[in-house]
Amino acid sequence: MMKSSVTVNTESAGIDAVVVTEHESDLRKYMEKLRVAAGDSSYASPESAVHLPSDDTALADMQKVIAEKTGGNPPAHIVVIGIGGSNLGAKAVYDALFGHYDALEARRSSKMIFLDTVDAVLLEKTSALLSEGSISPKDFLIFVISKSGGTTETIANAEILFALLKARDPDFLERVIAITDNGSPLWNIAHEKNIAALEIRKNVGGRFSVFSAVGFAPLHAAGIDITALREGAQEMREACLSEAIRKNPAMSSALALFVGLKNGRAIHDTFVFNPALESLGRWYRQLLAESVGKEKDLNGNIVHAGITPTVSVGSTDLHSMGQLYLGGPKDKITAFISVQGAENDLLVPSERVFSDLVPMIHGKSAHDIMQAILEGTRESYRKNGIPFIDVSFPNISEYSLGSFMQWRMMEIMYLGALMNVNAFDQPNVKAYKEETRTILERL
């Protein structure tokens, strides 16, 4: 599979020369910070996640642990217990490559199962699946991922699933790997009980952690090519550290979102024209929402800043949201995400059942039809003055996914700088967590 990066085109995104001039010195100053962070193996700054794609030590540690557990053979099932930043990245990559058709293909291996919220039905079905006669009862691996090491849902899911499995196999803990901050409560218990554990570096926040063990360990265990993910990320990182703002994918898209916001476009729609990429849109949803959705700016002023991310799937959502997007409020800026290559494409046959219905699809391929719908949509957006970023995948591969994710993470860092907010914290979520704990303690 060819190794080429996604391309990001901001021609129709509403960035003019005045805006570039106004912000270029700030953007370049921030870029220097990112350059330092990219090379800093001590993970000293909040930006240090940009070092992850070239952290060979972390990679080797992770590969060693996985090799010990699997002997190099991907198990039939990989269960990822984690929520938010602890599962969205791995899920985005898995779903893009395989997961989007999991319901249609029962016997493919490895299958990944993601348990995030606490749901008795899903826990029961997962336990039943892991214990099925047709697969070896040892043929699975469970990851318990929590940066803080004390996430309510994650610990509850793990305990309930463990109780279900224990009845069938007393040695199941040999197939569990914890991923958490060094020194967290989970880290300490794992070491006490001889459960394998991998580290998340302190300054790598959950939503920026996909290229750490958080994303790499379960994907690698499932046989997915993380070397290509890293390479795609590295190539993109170079592009996002280049001087020319308009040619720098992360700077230019950050600027597009910033300008959009100034013009009242506080909703950013990630419009993926391929159902395989929906989970990737959801991974980005967290990244954008939590990074720049802030009550206070860096100077402590109350600003209630933020951009609300949405994910649409083309062409599906043209039939459910199109009327709103084209006729409704001018409050959105869009990123169209499409895939150029189409292996194993299929044709509308020339001898048809519904002979003269929609005659223009005669002999066209599935891919051609989708490309035409996308181009028709772009044309309508242009005519309606709706700004958009145009993102193109050469194909869906580990390499292109790595480059996409690196682009978006660096975009968000630049955007935080432009908006003058801390892109790395989440102070307001403490509130509901404390309320929840109080309620649970009363029960």
Place this chain on the structure above:
Amino acid sequence: MMKSSVTVNTESAGIDAVVVTEHESDLRKYMEKLRVAAGDSSYASPESAVHLPSDDTALADMQKVIAEKTGGNPPAHIVVIGIGGSNLGAKAVYDALFGHYDALEARRSSKMIFLDTVDAVLLEKTSALLSEGSISPKDFLIFVISKSGGTTETIANAEILFALLKARDPDFLERVIAITDNGSPLWNIAHEKNIAALEIRKNVGGRFSVFSAVGFAPLHAAGIDITALREGAQEMREACLSEAIRKNPAMSSALALFVGLKNGRAIHDTFVFNPALESLGRWYRQLLAESVGKEKDLNGNIVHAGITPTVSVGSTDLHSMGQLYLGGPKDKITAFISVQGAENDLLVPSERVFSDLVPMIHGKSAHDIMQAILEGTRESYRKNGIPFIDVSFPNISEYSLGSFMQWRMMEIMYLGALMNVNAFDQPNVKAYKEETRTILERL
């Protein structure tokens, strides 16, 4: 399973007495229209979808066709080819009851497969699944659903799938049912070629069609209890035709959304606290977006009106969107959707692996933990002055799903009246469709 309706509580939704007084006469006037439409078997008005739950003739016609095809035995696979209003309703019901764990349970029957956008990978996998050795090659039913009878994606998907199936079974057309407007191009070809067909009434728009053959036929074929769906809808319809605004679920939630919008809250988040209900949120997403997202009002003024719907899943999205919701812009009004009952609940065991981690979950059930998180979230919303509607399902059943869907459809009709827009058309989507056709013809 108990037959009780969802409850809708708008106490925290920001509706005050002044607003009720201001709008009550308009709302009651519109209610009279809905009352007439509910009893009108001629489907004369744009509101006539409210008659569907009591249309016994349409029901009997549909049941007859399905009985002929299945002999009363739900086939292993039901394929629904349709997009937007042609598949979102059936998918919402199926996913709530079974579909959300389809990837975890390979052998359950019937399974429903939804093909909406055109994707070669999904078409190939679907064809392979229908032709698998383990199931009878005749053990499936395919619905081709298009109101206009000429939806590009739907016809393309049907033709490509048919071509794949024909090679394996020349009689496959016997297991196809078309659902479309009487007299549409698809209707005419189906009759020419002796393909079974069911009718959609002219005045029933796609997004309001779930209680017509569009939703009922595939669900009934899959063995889902559509009688209970209808009964739930009928009970809710009565409640939504009652005088007291604050006790009328549809009037009061419409008013809440309208007041929210006037106060700058142009995003409506459907926050489902149960992963089974995510597709139901997506069904509503179309309903809200397309019905009130309008360039012009009823007087022809350019207004660019609209509310952008989002769907969040609790507690998952508290970890991906919570910071934005609590700290970010005050541009949202939320509906929390939760489920009271929990059959087959599971407990966090008292003898635990991660002994002292998150001690307050000791011995609590999955359902208790989720309820505590929801209540913690509500409390945070109240403290932050974020308005919300509180919707409670007694359980997830056909009856409660029917009542929820009827509530939301009538809410949207009332909301259209309050916003002075036509809730039943979608004039702006023509634009991209015409662009697309031109591009396809050039290819």
